[in-house]
Amino acid sequence: MSTSISIENLNVYFGEHHDLFQAVKNASLSVEQGASFGLVGESGSGKSTILKAITGLAPQWDGHMAIEGADLTHKRDRTFYKTVQMVFQDPYASLHPRHSVDQVLTETLHLHGFDDINNRINKLLLDVGLGPAFRFRYPHQLSGGQRQRVAIARALAPEPDILLLDEPTSALDVSVQAEILNLLSDLRSEHGLTYLMVSHDLAVVAHMCERVAVMQNGEIVEIIDVADMRAGKTTQDYTASLLHASANRVA
């Protein structure tokens, strides 16, 4: 198996001069092709920032990042976005309120130079379990779970190899969360996708991923197999305390 995402000594900064803040410190990780890798940690630990650095939404970074063997520079071209796509946390905020589902998907497909747009939209909607009836709806006519399905369809439109998932279910009810997580598992096996998933919910990450990086204050504290984490074989105190906090939330 080849390496899909490789990150070495990544530093990400926000602000400048005396306001400079280092959000990610010396992070290294690698994800095999077809694998599902999780990033967990508290808010502000830098887990989403790593995803942003990969997609080019956090331009101040140094270190080394490579996608499918190709080094990333500070500019991203169209082939990059054909390989890597992102699904955001809040489906209420990530869809344009005045664009119908059809417009959202057409725009993406058009940008990536596809021609049989009509067929592709129908296929994408079927892939995410919505069906063609939803094609001309606006976001306010959809429930939270349906919106997240549209956001996933948009991410799948350029036929990417890698999906970056930033808390894809934390804005949703548990019953809807189950549907979306099942959908993501199905899509991964059908399309052979690689996932890099951020979540603050250890149970969700453990369900979806095989390996997990635990982050604290911008640093990766530990990278651990989910099986080992379930067995409590952690090497770092912080991971153990995070496990404890999520199991017994009432101290």
Added chain:
Amino acid sequence: MSTLLDVDNLWVKFPTRNGIFDAVRGVSFSLGRERLGIVGESGSGKSLTGRAILRLIRNPGIVEAGHISLHGENLLDKSEKEMRAIRGEKISMVMQDPKFSLNPVMTVGDQIIEAYRLHAKASKAEAYKKSVEMLEAVAIRDPERVMKAYPHEMSGGMGQRIMIAMMLIPNPEILIADEPTSALDVSVQGQVLSIMDKLVKERGMGLLFISHDLNLVSQFCDRVLIMYSGRIVEVCDADKLHEAQHPYTKGLLGSLPKFDEPSDRLQVLTRDPAWRDAPSVEGRA
């Protein structure tokens, strides 16, 4: 157990273009000196139930009930002025997100002092002292500094603790907490909950804890009402939540990914239209 609050046949309605929409449909329950949880998904009417008790449903929303009685006095008969004396002093409410519930252009100190002086006849100096004590009680280090700070200078967990301090300072008998910890990290959640738990126990308050998080409620509360589309479908003891009988409760529990029991697929909840039509279960202890 003495009953503090009794809600009888509560309805919350909203007129829409397509007729009247019933958001809460005939809910009855009572609250003693206990921790009562209300769980349900978004749109189940759990937050509206909490707000209706304080008569915080705005026009054009309509609240109807047999009675909402606090110590036998019906809150529905009160004038708006009388309600203002009840809000905060007798029943107070902690909202979900401190970012939207604190005044961004007032210092934390001024806000807490205002909350106290509205209900207690106290000098400014006295109120200041009391506010600092209250911030200490919610485990805020360096309360003198926090008193001078603005809400945006606080983290989410601190903001939520400040909210709790502000709601508890008039010493209410009932605290309604609407998703008080869902904007917080798990590690901070624990702290905030244990502070709330300690204060509620010490003061013998009644707590109405509204949440979508089943596991949290089963660990934290004494009794749980499960709401579905505006009705109570099941009432059970919190520690027996995992033995719940109603298919909706079972389905919700089953759809959670479990850390200890890995499975390839998660259970998906299939909704039975009969759940919607079944009469509400009475939630009196």
